[in-house]
Amino acid sequence: MATLQVPYTKNISLSVDSAVKIKATPAMPFNMGPEMQVDFYTGIEMDSNIAFQFRVYFGKQVVMNSRLGGNCGEEVKSTVMTFKDGQPFELCISVQSNEYQVSVNGRQCYTFPHRFDPGSVKMIQVWRDVSLTSVNVV
Template sequence: MEPGMKPEGRAERDHLNAATQRFTQKTGQNSEESPRRREQCHHYHNDPQLEVNFYTGTNEDSDIAFQFRVNFGDCVIMNTREIGMWRCEEKCYNVPFEDGKSFELRICAHYDEYKVMVNGQHIYNFLHRIPPLFVNMVEVWGDISLTRVLVYN
């Protein structure tokens, strides 16, 4: 386990300028979701197989500066939650993830936006709605096998 990681898979930081995540999707396994997690999900057509949340506080009720959700084979949705309200989501149908194949997801917080790279290729941009300076916790959730999370300046 990386330094600063909690057993639940969350990393807390005072300031987050860049975050790198490496994930491996599970093959042939279904993760069991807790009832609490299911209640917090939005009403999706399909539940996302991968979700990354950059929280401004240290609990799941905190604002989310950046949410990155992937429905494999369908779409990627990016959004922000401020004062308990979801803002307008940005949806992209360019989904470079393949079922059962390893991939590297890199999310870098730049001055004005998050830049998302998949397998070394720049794929998405998301303009800051809440400055990354306020991010204190990163949550990674979904039907994946997480192999590494790095948070650095």
């Protein structure tokens, strides 16, 4: 199956009850320290505010945050690791009325309260150490 170029950037529009589905595989073994990052930007420039940042340190932890005016907010961390070394995964970020709900392979694992109106999201970027198969907004 063809892979998408990483970093992958796409203009999007989100609303409550929409979701972003990402299919990918870690690009290297966990003992090499691979990461994946998903950023929901409120503009179409890389220096825009980030409504939601989801960063996976494969095999270690997940860190979620936002960025306003160049300053990151308080991190929300989780050591729940449902990603498997070398295995493809489907990451689904669902927009609820008060939070983002993140599931991995159909299992709801993480939540992050809205710090920005999800309707303000204009662009997504998926990057770091992943082989990316698809990114869809549903």
